[in-house]
Amino acid sequence: MSEPAIELKGISKAFGPVQANKDISIRVMPGTIHGIIGENGAGKSTLMSILYGFYKADKGEIYIAGTKTSIPDSQAAIAAGIGMVFQHFKLVQNFTVLENVILGAEDGALLGPSLTKARKELTALAAEYELNVDPDAVIQDIGVGMQQRVEILKALYRQADILILDEPTGVLTPAEADQLFRILHRLKDEGKTIILITHKLREIMEATDTVSVMRRGEMTATVKTSETSPEHLAELMVGRKVLLRVDKKPAQPGEKVLEVENLKVVDSKGVVRVKGISFEVRAGEILGIAGVAGNGQSELLEVLGGMRTGTGTIRVNGQEIDLSGKHSDARSRRERGIAHVPEDRQREGLIMDFKAWENIAFGYHDDVKYQSGLLMNNTAIRKDAEGKIERFDVRPANCDLEAKSFSGGNQQKIVLAREIERDPDLLLVGQPTRGVDIGAIEFIHQQIVALRDKGKAILLVSVELEEILSLSDRVAVIFDGQLMGERLPAETDEKELGLMMAGMTSEPDGPVHKAVEAQLAHVHGKAP
Amino acid sequence: MEQLPKWADLVVVPLVGLIMAFVLSMLMVLVTGHDPIQALKLMVSGALGSTYGWGYTLYYATNFIFTGLAVAVAFHASLFNIGGEGQAAIGGLGVALVCLFIPWPHWTIALLAASASAAVFGALWALIPAYLQAKRGSHIVITTIMFNFIAASLLNYVLVNQLRPRGSMDPATAKFPEATHLPSLGDMLGAVGIPFAKGTPANVSLFVALAACVFVYYLIWRTRLGYQLRAFGKSQPAAVYAGINPVKITIITMMISGALAGLMAINNVMGEAERLILGSVEGAGFIGIAVALMGRSHPIGILFAALLFGALYQGGAELGLWTSIPRELVIVIQALVILFTGALDNMVRLMVAKVLIRPKRAEA
Structure with missing residues (x-):
């Protein structure tokens, strides 16, 4: 069997009296998607920050591809082939995709050669991993799904073999999330190693090969995804049996309490955020x-x-507010x-x-x-x-x-x-x-x-x-x-709602619509 | 970062800052070729070694309590009122008008009226920047500091062209009538048999300042207004969520702040000078910022910080009087105290935290 891509041995880290990571050991095999799941404050982010050089572990060793490596800062992490995609993207909003990709990795004082090189590289990467992004698009004009791709491209441009994604689907629609997972699988097939940090059981079940569960700073289990179930993982995370579905009786709607008619909201910048919506709640x-x-x-x-x-009409218990x-x-x-x-x-x-x-x-x-x-x-x-x-x-x-x-x-x-x-x-x-x-x-x-x-x-x-x-x-x-x-x-179901969330019925030629169409084709192909 | 225990934050941090400021100051004295120990002795004894010294120290402290409270109240709503100087100056105008143009039968009634007038004048002077901040988003730091200059110019005009007695060459009002003269601390303590130096400027306003401390404590921590003001200061979006009107809170807070700064005038204008002169505030508005910072915006902290700065003022004056240490050096010492206790607060806190928290971890 080959060397693990990453091996952590006995990592401990304390912040004052709080033991964020307690003697954590983990092996991530190359060419796999390894999930790390745990509740908030379980220590997932701390562990990844240690791996990416933001924190220094109090104790423990890091091995990258079998070699003991010290990672004092993120430069060292990049040099070791580790790339990180943060939950909150670190992109310059008014720069183009290309400019963002080379930011911090420029080759010299003049930008020209770097940009040319990056453009070529980006085209190659796009072909290899199906990571299509317009290199000249300005970040603030593209959707969050695209922005996330830029983050992935940034890591790949820096020759990352190991990609860490921290809660990557928090801002994505289900369709965008599916696309992301397709990209991740593609990356995996090309031999990259991926660590996926999430608190969503569904994503773990769908995307990962192995999963490690953290609870209160400790690694409680590492299991093959195919050999576990969401209920089992939830139990490992919380330490007791958890009811994943809400137990409730059918509703018995009564009088109308809230009536909203043609509500419009314009924000302080003059952008219309709510465009005349109507509904009621009983x-x-x-x-x-x-x-x-x-x-x-x-x-x-x-x-x-x-x-x-805002403008419009809102009634509560029949009285206008x-x-x-x-x-x-x-x-x-x-x-x-x-x-x-x-x-x-x-x-x-x-x-x-x-x-x-x-x-x-x-x-x-x-x-x-x-x-x-x-x-x-x-x-x-x-x-x-x-x-x-x-x-x-x-x-x-x-x-x-x-x-x-x-x-x-x-x-x-x-x-x-x-x-x-x-x-x-x-x-x-x-x-x-x-x-x-x-x-x-x-x-x-x-x-x-x-x-x-x-x-x-x-x-x-x-x-x-x-x-x-x-x-x-x-x-x-x-x-x-x-x-x-x-x-x-x-x-x-989530699929139908997901399509509606992506605006199925609006803007026939918009980028969203095209993505949705692709997604629809995908759905229809599966269920003829 | 780990949190310091409360007592360390409230007592140890300012104390360490103070000691560092003094050590550095004494080095400066040494460099200028004087004896630092003797200078320190002179400062301490000059400020606190006699009832005469106390008479001045307490007088200055009274000023600083008012301006410190003014800054602190605004701080709690996360408003930075740098306009204490101007508000106190305009408060002085309020005192002067009341004392000069209304015949008062007794100083007690005059004091009440003058206090009210000083507070109203100060509050109104703060109202304009507050309104501009709340309604127009003009930054209160910029506007209040500009209003200091406007206040100075206004006072210049009023004193030179309106209130100056005919024939006087001095840009000041006439002496206030006898009935408005406030009893000095010496008179009051003498009356109850406690010997205290006469002829020092500390006066009955000190007790008004102490009352103001109690008032501010209740206002901030016990009233609904204080609750809203603190919530607004901690998080404006949360304040909006809770139905607290940001415009109203900004304006009311600044007016209270301005009123407290204005109240200072009963001490320096009515109590000490007994007439309104140009530049009577003497920087107390700015010292108030340091006092509020050092006192952690708490009335008790402000009381002690004001006493410290009062003693520094008086001790510094003594130093200038009895040694050849230049007067400028005294200002440097005061500046160092402000620097270490106010601006470098976090540096000192980190150092204290290292010393206090390290051993604990070793135990664990």
Whole structure:
């Protein structure tokens, strides 16, 4: 058997009292796709940062193709043939593809020769790996899927044999993700070694040959993908059995709670983000809005939550709400029985430097029961917070910790406790489980369904299709600020929604449409 | 980076910074050919060694408490009010108008009215930059600093052309009437039998400053406004999410900040000079920034930081008086203290963290 492409022996790394990586050993064979899966904070990124020279391991050795290698910085990693594609692309927005590819790898003071060389190289790479990108396109004009290809090309241009991809599908549509995996398989066939870091079980099952599971800084198992199951992997990740599907009864929709008619939102740059959409949500049901990030769903939530202005008509319980006037703020919305779990809990939903109990009053600080005369009644707030934190199983159950000291899942529980226990008529939920560990996802989903069963209306926005499909009673798909249609979860699947998310019915000649057509041909070819 | 324990952050870090500033200062004294130990002794005894020294130290400290609180309140809303200098100057105008043109029966009522007037004038002077920031996005650092110059020019005009008594060559108002003279600390302590040097400028305003500390504490940590202001300062998107109006918070915060800076005038204009002169603020508005930084924007921290800077001012003056150490060197010493406790705060914190956290890890 050949030498492993990468072998890590006994890697340990601590940040203060936190042991991010504990004695981790792993062998990645050449020409394979090796998945690394684990919850947030399990230590996946730390391990990869050590491999890419961002951190120095406290202990342990790295072998590249059998040779002991020290990687003090990313230059050394590149020299060792390691390429990294980050979750957040490191591209210069107003440079062309070609300029981005040579950035940092220029051959001399003059750009001309490098650009010519890179152009030739890029054409060769494109042919070899089916990585077609227009070298003269400017980054900000191309889609995220293309941008990701540029990142891959950057690594290949630097002669990378080992490619590390950190959560590569977070920003992609299902179709784009499929394309990415086709590219990865192609790369693998050409002898490249690929490490895929993800928290999505489906991707691991579909794309990898072997998978390593991390939990709390330790490598708990390395198994052949063909010999495992999603349930088994989830159990290895969390350390206990996890319910992957949401257990819920059929919805019993009642009166209309939210009616949206011809809603338009223009952002501060004058771009129309929401282009006249209409829908309704009834009491006792969950309407899921599916879509790729950046297609207007954030703006939709923000208008409903009173964080920005819009035009059109929105009625809550039959009464119109103010969309652009004096009462178009979040405070007025709360008074009308709308609670809002925002998409970005760290930027919006919580004050990270405030203690947990202070955050429980956040947004509801005007509540009379939190006041005593001129001052705020901190005792009352704290008492309220203690109850909420207990009922929502926030860990550690310590009101005096600052919000930033909690894990993503527990931060989200604080926000949910605050919003759900207000007993709102309408709950707006954005990305309820982004950055939340699997164990907490289960709990959060249960809470949302429980609120629905109490006869409340819920509008769910998520970029996780799986989540939309398992939680929603109805699914609407948003693309480019417009609703592409509505489906019942039982009568649709990820493939159909994925096509709608890519705007199947719009722009007959646009690049998106062409990609979709290719995808359609692919689908039809498979299922005649 | 690991977090320092609170006590280390609040006490050790400023203290280490202070010591470093003094060591460097003493080296400077040595280089200029003087005895650093004697200079240090002179400074300390000059500022704190006699009730006379305390009378000046406390007077300066009173100024710095007001301006330090002003900066701190704005800091909590992440607004950087550099305009304390101008707001205090305009506050002085408010005091002068009230004292000169209204006949007061007793200093207590005059003090109340003058305080209100100083606060309102200071607040209004801060209102314009606040409005420009909130509504137009003009950066508050730029506008407040420009308003310092406008305040200085305005005061120049008012003093030379309007309030200067006929025949006087001095760009200053007339002396305030007797009834508005505030009792000095010496008078007050003397009355209760505590011997304290007479003729020093510390006066009853010190107690107003202490009351302002209590007020700011409650405002920031116990009221709804303070809650909103702190939330706004930590995260503006979150504030919008919570239904906090950014325009309103910016304007109200800056007006409170301006009012506190303006209040300083009851100490220097009403309490000490007993008339309004040009340049009466003497840089206290800027010292307030250092005081707020060093005091971690907390009233208790500000109290101690203001005392320190008060002592530095007074000690520096003594040094200039009794030695041939040039007056400029005193300013250098003050600057070093500001540098180490304010600007180089993080450097000192890193050093303290290394010393404090290393051994802990070895234990584990």
